[in-house]
Amino acid sequence: MTIVAESPDGELMTLNMGPHHPSTHGVLRLIVECDGEVVTSCQPDIGYLHRSIEKIGEYLEFPQFVPYTDRVDYVCAMNANLAWCVAAEALYAMDPASVIKIPERAEWIRILVAELNRISSHLVAVGALAMDMGAYTPFLHAIALRELINDLFESICGARLTYNYVTIGGVANDLPAGIEPRIAAALDQIEREMRxxxxxxTGNTIFRDRLAGTATISAADAVAWGLVGPNLRGSGVDFDLRRDEPYGFYDRVEFAVPVGDAFAGANGRVGDAFDRYIVRLLEILESTRICRQALKHLPPAAPKAADLVGGWQADVKAALRxxxxxxxxxxxxxxxxxxxYYLISDGSKIPYRIRIRTGSFTAVAIIPKLAPGLMLADIVAVIGSLDIVLPEVDR
Amino acid sequence: MTVVAPPGKLTRQRVLELASERFPAATILVRPNSVPCLLVEAAHLIDVMQFLRDDPALDFKSLSDLAGVDLLKWPGEKKGEFLHSELMVVYQLHSLNHRHHATVKVILKRDTATVPSVAGLWPVAGWFEREAFDLYGITFSGHADLRRLLTPEDWTGFPLRKDYAYPESYGGVALKREGQHFDAGPYA
Structure with a gap:
């Protein structure tokens, strides 16, 4: 529903949401102009978490940058590690002489940890959206489930949030003995408890109707405004880099790509906040499928780390020079x-330029377009449904 | 899972050939260990970009990335490649329908550093360009709201330039402690 803001005397109120506000998912300041309850304009003010990670990267050798990628997005640090490492490997592979051959087991471990982290990240997203909408209990359920994955990661690499686990050429260490049944049990529990x-x-009428038709983004707008990932797919655009430009072993696993389909029923529209929410829920289930396939394909560990089948870390000493x-x-x-990742190398050990383009950056950029005409409380639904993580915006 | 390329998918080279046939001012730049890219003069950028976006065979409806680059410390190369002391804007384009890619580059003089804004073609460029303005000091002419994005409004200097000097103080607060030494980095 779009309401046109009209005030007899044209007087508007300026509200500062944030930078310290529980619903802004970090330090985001929104300068909201509103006429009563209706928003007329909304300007995000970002940069509170700007650490200039891109500049820091110009001072470090390629492998040294991995811990910084943890801080690019700490909600899914495994994926952030992986994004940097596959980009660096792609740079090395531009010269056929310096291609890094990654052991098969390492590739499957990467998919396993990346998808587990995707599940925990989406759990935070859907839980936080419910909390933003006033339902606190689902958030606690989601966080409790996420703890299962944090515990697994603690066993695998010793850290619960910032892992520094994926390395250029593989992963930092092999999976600990006996972790596979624990992962399988956690996946079972997640699937059971998601029901x-x-x-x-999800089936709650108040929650569904609250999000139905709210902040609808058309497919054309989503593409033009550079939305990516679940936000893009929520608008009905069937595009997933894992399937359409596969990296690693993603071309060896079967999974569906959920897209927005006016899930909220009669009041719903393709690309509304509820569609983005449902797409994330469905992706959790698809990620459990991928994890199970990765567990099935995982070759037994070899005694040598650089073993091309059962190893976990390619011998990159020569290549990384x-x-x-x-x-x-x-x-x-x-x-x-x-x-x-846009990487420029001048042939030295240190990258000349690292450019990181992240999903949350464009998700914040579309807020000024979405906000006019919304009720003030819907701004919270917009932020929650776009799943914004602020360190990723500011870097 | 096997990926079937859509019938309209073109190679990067073919995309660039179509663009440079149409606009002789746009040249194809092939460098070792890099994908081929289109080098466009700033004066022709909007025309070339409009063509890339709207031509049905190309259909680049998505601007994946816009990155500023400072070439100040770029090691010497033979003539015809990147030159010193210039700035560069790199556009990464993607077509969701045809699934092909293109990279477009514009080289700018360091003292003027002005390029037309493509925010009218891709709204997403609005914030990308604000970021490049903030961190590289590149002016995007025609941009409706070109302000600093990540650093404070009263910040001086452009942090991602290679000759950026870390400020002594900001707002009356000393940023360097006594005796503290900042490594000027590998390119100093």
Whole structure:
């Protein structure tokens, strides 16, 4: 529903939402102009978390940058590690002489941890959206499920949030003994409890009608405004880099790509906030499918790390000494959509330029377009449904 | 999962050939260990970009990325390649219908550093260009709202330029402690 703001005397109120506001998912300041409850304009003010990670990268060797990618997006740090590492590997592969051959087991471990992290990231997204809409309990259920994955990651790499696990050429260490049954059990539990989660909130009429038709983004707008990932697919655009430009072993797994389909029923529109929510829920289930396939394909561990089948870390000492002089633009599918690394190398050990294009950046950029005409409380629904993570916006 | 290329998919080289046949001012730049890209003069950028976006065979409806680059410390190369002391804007284009890609580059003089804004073609460019303006000091002419994006409004200098000097203080607050040494980095 679009309401045109009209005030007899034309007087508007300016409201500052944030930078410290529970519903802005980090330090985001929104300068909202409103006429009563109706928003007439909304300007995001970002940069509170700007650390200039791109500049820091120009001072570090390629492998040294991995821990910084954790801080690009700490909600899905495994995916952030992976995005950097596959981009750096793509740069090395521009010269046939310096291609890094990654062991098969490492590739499957990467898919496993990336998809587990995608599940935990989407759990935060759907839980936080419910919390933003006033339903606190589902958030706690989602966070409790996420703890399962954090525990698994703690066993795998010792950290719960910023992992520094994926490396150029593989992963930092092999999976610990006996972790596979624990992962399988956690996947079972997540699938079981997501049914409860859906009963609790997804089918809730108040929640559904609240999001139905709210902040609808057409497919053409989503593309023109550079939305990516679940936000793009929520608008009905069938595009997923894992399927359409596969990297790693993503071309060896079967999964469906959910797209928005006016899931909210009669009041729903393709590309509304509810569609974005449902797409994330469906992606959680698809990620559990991918994890199971990765567990099935995982070759047994070999004694040597650099073993091309059962190893977990390619022998990159020789290759990493000198990347080719050239450039690459590589895109990977993170939970918040396409992350593009544009890398320029002058042939030295240190990158000449690192450019990180993230999904949340464009998701914030579309807010000034979506906001006019919305009710003030819907701004919270917009932020929640776009799943914005602020360190990724500011970098 | 096997990926079937859509019938309209063109190679990067073919895309660039179509553009440079139409606009002789746009040249194809092939460098080692890099994908081929289109080098366009700033004066012709909008025409070329409009063609790339609207031609049905090309159909680049998506601007994946817009990156500024400072070539100040770029190591010497033979003539005809990147030159020193210039700035560069790199556009990454993608077609969702045909699934093909293109890279477009514009080289700018360091002292003027002005390029037309493509925000009228792709709204997403609005913020990308604000970021490049903020961090590289590149002016995008025709941009409706060209302000700093990530750094504070009263910040001086452009942090991602290779000759950027870290400020002594900001707003009366010392940013360098006594005796603190900032490594000028590998390119100093």
């Amino acid at each position: 409860g989660f859906n009963k609790l909130i 000198k990347p080719p002089k050239g450039e690459v633009h590589h895109r990977t599918e993170m939970p918040r959509g396409e992350t593009g």
